[in-house]
Amino acid sequence: MVKVAVLGAAGGIGQPLSLLLKTNPSVTGLGLYDIVNTPGVAADLSHIATPAKVEGYLQPNGGLAKALTGAEVVIIPAGVPRKPGMTRDDLFKINAGIVRGLAEGVADTCPKAFVLVISNPVNSTVPIVAEVLKAKGHYDPKRLFGVTTLDVVRASTFVAELLKDPSAASSVVVPVVGGHSGVTIVPLLSQSSHPLPSGVDLDALVHRIQFGGDEVVKAKDGAGSATLSMAYAGYEFACKVIKAINGEKGIVAPSYVSLAADSAGGEALANELGTSLEFFSARVELDAQGVAKIHTLGNINESEKKLVAAAIPELKTNITTGHDFIQKPSL
Template sequence: MPKAVVLGAAGGIGQPLSLLLKANPLVTELGLYDIVNTPGVAADLSHINTQSKVNGFLPADDGLEKALTGADVVVIPAGVPRKPGMTRDDLFKINAGIVRDLATGIAKTSPKAFILVISNPVNSTVPIVAEVLKKHGVFDPKRLFGVTTLDVVRASTFVAEKLGDPSLAASVTVPVIGGHSGVTIVPLLSQSSHPLPDSFATSELEALTFRVQFGGDEVVKAKDGAGSATLSMAFAGAEFAAKILRAIKGESGITAPTYVNLTSDPSGAEALKKELGKEIDYFSSVVELGSNGVSKILPLGKVTDYERGLINAALPELASNIDKGVSFIAGPKL
C-alpha cells in the first residue's frame, strides 16, 4: 500500500492536507517534512485512529531524505502564501528556489514517485520540477502533475450557486483547462454536467468566468492579510491525490483536469495542440489516470466562441510562465 509524503506539511495548506491524507484509507504511511514544527504535526496526526503510520522530519539529520525514502506519492504545498498586493511573479521569486531544492531531494531519493505540485505559481513550478528531474536523468512526464483541482472545485461550487441549488456542488462537473493562474484558467462552462440556463446573459457568463479565474483573490481579500486559500486548496489537493492513489491501486476510468508535460502522451498531445493551434509544452486538460500516471490526454471537445477567445488569451501568458520556470533552472547549476 502507498506511502504519501507532504513537503511543506506544517504550513497553512500542509496541515489540513496531511489531515485529509491521514484519513484516506488508501494511505498506509505518511511522511511529513517542513523546516519547522513537523514532529508536532506528526505527533498530533498519529493519535487519529486510521491505519497510516505518521512520521515528521525537519531539515537536520537528512530529514528530507528520510521523509522521501520509499515514497509513492509526493505532494508539494511548500512555499509562502500569497498576500494582498502580491503578484504571482512575486511568489515565483520566493517559491522557485524552495521547489527546486525539494525537487532535487525527490530526484535523489524517490525518483519513481508520483509528484503533485501545489506550490504557486504552478504554471512555472511544474516546469522547474521537470527541469531538475531532467538534470538528474530521472524525468518521467507521466508522473508529474500540477494540481489545478481547486479551479475545478470552485467552478463546480459557483455553477451550483448560479443554478440556485448549492447541494448540487458535489455532483456538478466543469472541465477547467489551460493553467492555474488568472487568465490562464479557462473554465469550459459550456461543457458543465449541469448546463447553465439559456437565459444566462453574456455579462453573467463573463462574471462567472472571472470569479473562477480570480477566486483566490476573494479569499486573500477576505482574510485581510492573514493568508490565502489554504483550506480549499488542501481539500482540492487531497481530492486529486485520492484519484492518483486509486489509479495506483488499479482502478480504471479515472479522469481529472491537471497541468502536465505534454510529452506524457504524445498522441493525445498532438491532437490537443491541433485544437489549440499552438505548440506548447505544458497544459492543463482532462487526463485519464492509470497505474503509471498519465494514461491519456483527452481532447478539449467542442468549445464556444467565447471559450475559444479565453483559450487564445491564455496561451501567450502560459508560454511566458513556462519559459520562466525553465529559465530558472537553466541558469544555476544544481
C-alpha cells in the same frame, strides 16, 4: 497501500492536507517534511485511529530524505502564501528556490514517485521540477502533475450557487483547462454537467473563477490565502492518483501536465490549440503508470476559444520563466 510524502506539511495547506490524507484508508505511510513544527504535526495526527503511520521530519540530519524514503506519491505545497496585492508571479522569486531544493530531494530519494505540485505559481514551478528531474536523469513526464483541481472546485461551486439548488453542490462538474493563474484558467462552462440558468453574466462568472483566489486573500485581510480549499482540492486529486496506482480504471481528472506524457493525445491537443506548448492543464486519464491519456478540449464555443487564445501567450511566458530559473540561474 501507498506511502505519501507531504513537503511543506506544517504550513497552511500542508496541515489540513495531511489531516485529510491520514483519514484515507489506502494511505499506509505518511512522511511529513517542513522546516518547522513537523514533529508536532506528526504527533498530533498519529493519535487518529487510521492505518497510516505518520512520521515528521525537519531539515537537519537528512530529514527530507527520511520523509521521502519509500514514498510513491509526493505532494509539494511548500512555499510562502500569497498576500494582498501579490500575484502568483510575485511568488515565483521566493517559491522557485524552495521547489528546486525539494525536487532535488525527490530525484535523489524516490525518483519514480508520482509528484504533485501545489506550490505557486504552478505554471512555472512544474517546469522547474521537470528540469531538476531531467538534470538528475529521472524525468518521467507521466508522473509529474501540477494540481489545478481548485479551479474545477471553484467553477463547480460557483455554478452550483447560481443554480440555487443545495443538492447540486456535490454533483456539478465544470471542466477547467489551460493553467493555474489568472487568464490561463479557462473554465469550459459550455461543458458543465448542469446547464447554467438563463440570464447569467458569463463574463463575470469567468472572471470570478479566474480570480477566485483574490476573494480569499481579501477576506483574510493579509492573514493568508486559499489554504483550506486548496488542501481539499489537493486531496481530491491525490485520491484519484492513489486509486489509479491501486489499479482502478477510467479515472479522469484535470491536471497541468507535459504534453509529452501522451504523445498522441498531446499532439492532438497541440493541433487543437494551434501551437506547441510543453505544459497545459487538460483532462487526463490516469493509470498505475501515471498519465495514460491526455484528452482534447472537445467542443468549445467561440467565447471559450477566445479564452484559450488569451491563455496561450501567458502560459508560454510562465513555462519559459520556470525553465530559465534552472537553465539560466544568473537571470
